[in-house]
Every structure is written in C-alpha cells, then in structure tokens.
Amino acid sequence: MSVLGSGIFKGMAVTLKNFVGSYFDKERLTTNEYAWQANDKLPERAGDYPKEEAEQLSDTTTVTQYSRNFPMLLHDAGEPMDTVRCVACQICERECPPQCIYIEKSTEKKERSGNKAQFYPATFDIDVSVCMSCQICVEVCPFDAIVMNSQFELSTPSRFGELLLRRDDLLKSNDYYYKIHPEEASARDKRIADEKAAKEAKKKAAEAAKKKAAEAKSKSEAEAKAKEEAEAASKPTEPSDTPPAESTATPSTEPPATPTTEPEKEGSAE
Amino acid sequence: MSEPVSHEPVLQHFPDVEWDDAFGTLIVPVAKATEVATWLRDDEAFRLDYCSNVTGIDYLDREFKEKVKNEEGKTETVIHTDPARMEVVYHLYSMENRTGPLVMRQRTNREKPEAQSLTAVWRSCELQEREIFDLYGIHFIGHPDQRRILMWDEFEGHPMRKDYVEPFDYEWEPTPHDEILEKHQKGTVIF
C-alpha cells in the first residue's frame, strides 16, 4: 500500500534532481552552445579538434570528424585543375539516388601534373538543395575523387546561385580532407597506397614474366598482357587503373587503359 | 527463419488453386478467394491467422530475354513472354503456430481488375487493400470502405501502374539540369 501521492512525489524528486543536477553534472546538461565548446564539455564527442583550431575551422567543421554533409571533389597538392582526381566517368551521376549531380565531360584529355593525360569534368555541378548526403557517390567512385565534406553553413538567399555548387566550389585539396576527416583520409590513402603497391608488385611480376617470355619467345608477351587484363577484369570491384591524380606516382610504363571504359563495365545502373 | 507452410493440403482441398513453383505462391481464382482464405485461417493445420502484407503487382506485356545454356554448353538467348495481368499478393503467417509465410495470389486482368476483398477474413487487409485500390486501381469486391487513401480524392489515374504517365504538374520545381528546367524555361510553368 503506497503513500497517497507517492508516485507524484517520486516524480517531483526526479525533476528536482535534474534541476539541481543541471548546474553541477555534465552528464545532465549536455548542451554545447558552440561546436568548439565540445572540447571542454564532453570528452568523447570532441577529441577532434583543439579549441583554437576549432574556432578557426568553425566555418568548415561540424562537431565530429565522422559527420558527413555534401560531396566535394578531391585534388592533390598543386593547382586544383591540374591535380583533380575526377576523370568525368559519370558513374556518380548515374548512381546518385536523387539525381543531383550533373557532369559534362571535357572533349579532350588534359595533361595532369606528373601524370598521364586524362579527361576532366568540364562541368561538375551538385545541387545541394536536392542532395541527401547519402554518400553513394563516394562509394561508387573508382578513383577516390569524390568524398564528403562536412561544411554545413550553406544557407543562402538564392537557390540556383549558391546552392548549386559548381566545380570550382567543389574542388578541395587532400590536405583539407585530412583536416576534416583525419581518420577516414588516412585510411583511404593507406588503401590507395596498398592497392598501388599490389599493382606495382603484380606489374613487376608481369614484367619479369614478360622478360622471361621474351627470352623464350617474342609471341608470349601478348599472352602475359592478356592474362593481366583478365585478372583485372575478374576483380570488378577494384579499379584497375591507378588513380591518375596521384601526384607522387611515377609515370606508368604500362599502356594507359582508358579509365572511362573500365568503370562503365562496372557501373550497375543499366 | 520461421518454418514455411506446406502448400500441398491446399491444392488437395481446392482443386482450382494452382501452385506457381517459380515464385513459390498459391494462385487462387478470384471467385474462390474468400473461401480459400477463410479455410486457411480456420483450418487446424494451417491457422494462418495473420495476414502480414498485401501487395498489388502490375505486369505489362513484356518479353524477357534469358540466357540459357543448351546441351552443347553454349549460351543462347531464350525469349519468354510475360502476359499482362494484375496480381494481389498476400503474405500469410500463423501467430499461433509461429509458421509462415504462405504466399497467396489473386490474379486478375488489367482492363477491369477485380479481386475479392479479404478484409472480412483478415482485418489487416483493410487499409492495404484500400492502398492497392488507390495506387493500382484494383477494385476489391466487398471492401467496406473503398476510397482513395494516399492520393487525394480528385486524383485521376493510378500511379503505381507501370504504364502510368505523370501529368504535367505546375507544382514541380525546376532543378538546374533536367527536363523540368527546360519546361520551365519554355514558359510552360505557370507560377
């Protein structure tokens, strides 16, 4: 038999505890007025930026390095258009669920600094008023050319003025990517490096085989190459081409496989 | 997964009912649907007391190309034709026996699609059949309250049909690159 009104009094005790607790207990008052205050308040949410840096970054960062917002195009160190990774293969355009990407491929190939000539996007627009931040473009991109930005302060008075991000707005350097998504960026670069190393090794093996074959017969050279191509085709999830914008990449001796045809085979849309 | 229900007794009990092995479904003639459904619900062995999902499907006349290996090991293309029809699919489970699903279909034509309403057997069909009526235009005989549910009452056509063509809608907002923008620029959009 409970005391009359005991349930109400218990509830009032809880609210009183919370009222008082909100002044003393960080567990109870979890509000951060500004993103960079997080560092002072909740250790697990912050950890990402020291306060001073966060204040400088406040226009470009959200609260955590894990958050994603809208896509951006990556380029490596140097002039953006010289080192842009995108080769205008248009997979992302086809796969984008809300159809917010619009790409026009350049008519001719362009020399990239320290790399072979590639197509480049003459137009690359993302209508962020339509984009739903799903990250599918990032997943399907075989060149690691498109990643998610975390900039969120995009409010503007006009829709097609500023909410339609043009190519030059979207181009961001790899350093910036490292700054906003440190973990993800290093993991991605590690993967790219691994893939490259694996390719190099394979190429070396192929070259060795070629040498051997050349010694034996000049005809077998073509076979080795065919074998290599077959190997590359059998693994459709892995892009067989080195990301062309890898600025440190040594010029490949391999005849360039046109990167636009390969991914189109992989493309799943039609 | 829960234990699937054997369909054999249904075929024995109701000779009209067919079994489609490719999709694993009972095909019930529209006229007998209520009878079969009531039997499935009340029969001791089945006790399919829970109708989980009711769906419409619209098939147009379609030709399928399928690559089949022939005896010599070569692939050759076989063309199947899929006749135009409409189907109402019921996914039945038993809460009592914890078995299921048994898939049941009512097949009807596309010109004047009619199916039996099973709302009297399973109450859960009520809103779902209304939805099918709304989106596919299948008329449910004996449905207590057959009105549009998701679209507004004045809406014309049934949007989930495969041959549905969207009318031009002035509410479409232009996006920078697609045909709506073209229409917008042509001045066909009235604001």
Next chain:
Amino acid sequence: MTVAAPNYELVQQDGLETSLLEVSMGPHHPSTHGVFRMDVKLDGETVVDLKPVFGYLHRNHEKLAENMSYLASMPFTDRLDYFNSMTNNWAYALAAEQLVEIEIPERAEYLRVIMSELTRLVNHVSLVGFFVNDLGALGTPLLYAFREREKILDLFEQASGARMMCNYFRFGGLRCDVPDGWLDRTREVVDRFPKFLDEYEKLLCENEIILSRTQGVGNLSKELAISAGITGPMLRASGVNYDIRKVDNYGIYERFKFRVPYSEGDVGDCYDRFMVRMLEMRESIGILRQALDGIENGPIMGNAGKVFKPQKSEAYGRVEAPKGELGFYLVADGTTQPYRYRVRPPSFINLTVLQDMCIGQQVADAVIILGSIDIVLGEVDR
C-alpha cells in the same frame, strides 16, 4: 470489416436541438506526430466517430524505388521511419539478400544487431517521451529521452557519418567498419543506460496521473490485434507473445538470450503499450551487452559485387522494427532495378484499429491512443 460508429442517438430535450461537433484534428494538430488527420465527431468531449485521413506526406516511395537501382533505394529507406533508419536498412537488406546468395560476415552480423538494438532504445525511449508529452507533461520526459538519444545518435554518427539518415547497411554487410574505440564508447553508453531507465521509470511508472490516464483507455483485444495484423510492442501489449526476432531468428538473434515481455491480461490498453516498451528496453540492453561481448574483428562486407543484379525471383524480408513488423517485398525481373518494391509499414497497418480503439473515449484519450500506437508519418504515407 470496419466498425461503424455505433448508432448514436442525439438526446433532444425540451425542444432544444443538439448536434455532433465535427472537428478535423490535424494535419496541423500538435499531437498527430506529423501530418496526420483524424476527422472526429464529438458529443461533448466523447468521440462518437473517427476517420483517419492519410497521405499528406505521400511521395510514392515505392514507385521511386522501382525506377532506380537496388542500392540507390537504400538511402530512401532511411526516410521511411526516420527515427529508425538502421532497422529500415536492415529490413531492406534482408529482403535483397534473399534474392541473391550472399554470405554476411560475422562482424557485420554483430554490428547489425548492435545497431538495430540501439535503434530500438532510441525509438522506445523517445516514444515514451512523446507519449507522456501527449498526456500533457510539457516535454520533460521527452527531453530526458532526447538527452539519452543524443548519446546514441552520436554513436550512429561516428559509425555511419549521419545521425538519423544513417544509410549504413549494404547488401551483404555494412558500408564501412566502425572507427577505433567505437565499441568501447558504445559499451559506456549501454552501461549507463539502465541508470537512466531507473530514473525514467521512477518519474513515470508510478505516477498516479499517468496510471489513471492510461489504464482502461484504448483497449485492444487479442483477437482483433491478431486479425488486424498489429505487430510489435502493440501486439505484445495485447497479450500475444510474438516477436519476429524470436520467430524468424533473422540475423544472428538465435545466439542471444533475451526475453519478450508481453502483457498478462487481455486488456491491451495504453498503459500496457507504454509498459511493454519500457520493459523491452531492458531486454535490448541485455542483447547489446551480449553482442558487445561476442563481437570480433573481421571483414564487414561479404562477397557481394558492386553490381546487384538478382535473377527473376521474389523475396519478402521482415524484421522486428521498433514499431512492429517492417517488411520489404521485392520482385526481381533480372535487371538492376526491382520490378516491384513494396514496404510493409508497421505503423500504417497498426493504424487500422485506431477507429475501434477511439470510439467512446474522450478527445484527450484519442490523442494518447494515437500516441501509444507509435506512428511516424514518413512511414505511414511513404
């Protein structure tokens, strides 16, 4: 078989005429949980007739999905029940994985369970908050719930990059692995949760006003609940022991020890629905603990290629979403787009009995009955 309004006779006395008051509750009403409308006929404060009106948020999700590739619909499933994007993802992935044979790696299965149970915590805790808000509690329990929900949403953000529209599951696994230290942070949140639940129960479960407001309101009998396809906590509140996690054992649920709370009597009122959810959260915490203990390192993506192109077949995948049975019915025709894509939304079908439960109750009860059904209009209208 709709229950029509009982033949209601208006009392006429001394030559004074009286008539029913027709009120359109919604779509702008504060407690219809979105844009939902109830056309209510009132006699004084008593609800004499009630007609739910749907479709204000209809965007024909199914048609959209039939015109894009299988993978591209995944982010749209987030938007169905925007509280529980993880379980929506799972239901869709489960259906699609039945179309093709895909092995799902161990770690991915564990993470799926963890994500789904965290989602259940998020949903139930905020639903209880919303429910008490509908009872008129000025948001205090809701804000406590949101305080805890934030912690879980942070975890989601760290794992998937987004707080609500996670888009995390893929056919054959998950999109990416969780970052380092994520499991420890999750364990911390999970360990802290029971303490919060104790406080929450102290605040709500014994409150005399809540008891008298919710008991005997919106009764739903066992028979009607089964026949009307009610699922989830609402079904269990009506006294049916049916949980798809137990029945189907999808994923790796058979490895975990957990119990399914269901109501004892045949009442099935708002109080039962509220309490079943409170009790379910405790069980979810148990599952989470076991899953966090059992998880091991490994790959998170199965052998699925990038091109998802199933043969001509059909599949129906269902999971125990926090709101009930969430099913996806896919008919594949051998192309990269589903020929038929259907969502079986739990909160839509749970609304079937709204009318039956509300008639004869007061206006204030109609509001809390709707609250106890737990609807999200993104899912109801699709």
Next chain:
Amino acid sequence: MTLDLIKDILLATVPLLIIFPTMFALTTWVERKALARIQNRIGPNKVGVPLTPYGGKLSLFGLGQPAADGIKMLFKENIVPTGADRLFHFLAPILSLIPSMLVLCFLPLDFPWLNGEQNSVKAFMLDGAVIFFFAITGLNTLAVFMAGWASRNKYSLLGGMRAIAQMVSYEIPLVLSAVVVVMIVGSLNADNIAKAQEGWNWFVFQPWGLAAFVIFFIGALAETNRSPFDLPEAESEIIAGYFTEYSGFKFALFFLGEYIAMFAISGLAVTLFLGAGAGPGVESLSWLKIFWFLTKVCILIGVMIWLRGTLPRLRVDQLMGFAWKFLLPLSILNIFVAGFAWHIKDANKETATSVVVWIASIIILYAAAKGLDRVNRAKVKPRTYQYGE
C-alpha cells in the same frame, strides 16, 4: 475627495501596479529558466541589454528575454478570425486581466508609507475581503468562456467549455477550504487573518490547516489553469484551448492576466495559511513584512513551476471527479475536524491534549483522503508482465 485621499489611493495602488507586472516579467523568465533546467536545457541566455548600437551586450543570463517577448508581442499582427465576434474577441483579454488585477488590492500588503491615516484605501481592510476575493476571481471564468465562444473555433469552444466546468467546480473546494480559516479567525478581514497568524502561528502548521492548504493549493492550480489542471489550454489535445485564435498583444494580455491571477491566488494562500507577512525580523523592520509576503508568494509560484515541469495532465472526467468526489468531501470533513480540534483545544489547554488532537486529526484526514482515493481509482493499479522466450 481631498487631495490626501487621492494621494493615498495612488500610494496604495501604484506600488501594486509596479510590483506585480514586474514580478510577472521576472516570473516568465524564471519559469522558462527553471523549466529549462528541469528539462536539462539552458533556457534563454542570450537576450540582454545592448551596450552600443554596433554590438556588445550585457546578457545577464537572458534577463532581457521578457522585454524582448513584450516588444515582439506588441508588434505582432492582431488576427481576428473571419466570423468571430469581434467585440467579445476584443473584450475577453481585458476582462481576464481586470479581475485578477483588482483582487491584488485584497492582499494584505501593508506598505509602510501608508501609515494608517486613511484606512479606507486599504482594500484588505474590507470586512468581506475574502469573500470579495472569490467573487471577483469568479469573473475570470466569464472572460475565458467569452474568448472561447467569440473565437469561432471548435478548439476554442472546447477549451471554453472545459474552463467553465473546471473553474466553477474548483471554486467550491477552494472556498470551503478557506472557510476553515475564516471560521477559526472569526473574520473575513484579511488584516485580521494576517494578525491571527503573527509569530509562527501559521495555520498551515495545524493539521486542518495543512489539509485546507493542500486543498486550497490544488484548487488554486485548477483555478489558474496551471498544470496538471491546464485542460482549457491543453496543447496536445485542443491546440491552445480558448486562446487558440489570439495573437499579439491580446495574447500577451491573457498571459499577463493568467500570471497576475496566479500571484493573486498565491497571495491569498499566503494570507490564509502561510502567515501573510509573518517571518523573522518583522517586529523590528516592518518592511520585511512585504518582503516575506512576496517571498512566500514566489515560493508557491516556484512549486507551481516545478509541478508544471513534472506532471502530465488529467482528463476532463477525472478532473471533475477529483473536484467533486475527492476534494469536496475532504474539505467538508476538514471543516468538521477543524471545528472539533478548535473546540477541544479551547476547552483543554494542555500540551498533551493538543498533541493528541494534532495526531488524531492528521490520521483522520489522511485516512479519509486515502479512502476517497481508493474508491475513486479502484481499478487503477500497477500491473505485472510476463516474459516469453
């Protein structure tokens, strides 16, 4: 009519018109802050006093918020629905404000500058102050129903109907619990009631006084439409009840009227049960009387805010049942208990007897309350659940 009289009238009323609207402004801020803290939020903390036209401000924990709200309300559009009764729609907020402002005069706030020459201007010296108080507060009901009816909105009408039922019902336990004090003091004069409780002889320390105070406080919550009895403006059910269709300054007037009514009825509770201005140090400093009085009022308001932050709302039938089946019998019983206790105490002045009477009264009242509660909520009890595998 002498100049002195006018001066005295002004001296008696102007402070009330300054203190209580100021307190209203502060209370809205305190309420928002306190509710925010109860809900683990920060609450308003930005609006303050701008220091220069170009920036820089003194934000003082958001104390500028009430001013900002007031300005916002002033500039908002005055929307009257088509087909609404414009006259009554206009009159209702004024009518809700006037009675609540009027009854402030009946609170025994004895300002020292009014040194007793013109007692006639002190409304609380009126011999029927308590009864007058209830008579005037009753007018509030009219305003609320007027607003509900004139808005031509179904939710407003429902709110108005609820308000009438609720306010009329709760007036009865409210008056009956005040009757106890009047009975003991033997006067309806607020000044006499205050004098009877000087020192620490507050009536709330008596069992019947405590019971009457609790009943009075619950009745006051219902009378001022505060949670958990805020049915007339139940947001989750009937949008905002009778002021659904009010905007801008009319809404602000309603708001003001509601808060002033809260102060008034808390002031009456303080007068009747909490010793009015009694408190430590009153003998030497008569100023402290006002301070203690307002402090007690603020504490009661604080409890109201606290309750609002905790409790959900009752349902209409439960609300009426609570008034008629719980509070009414209890307050009637309380009158008898008070009468007996007072008689026994009067006849036998020993401490032991008074302790026995004290305990006996408490037991009787608690048992009665418990019994009534069990009868009223017979079917309501916690349940057990089973677990399936």
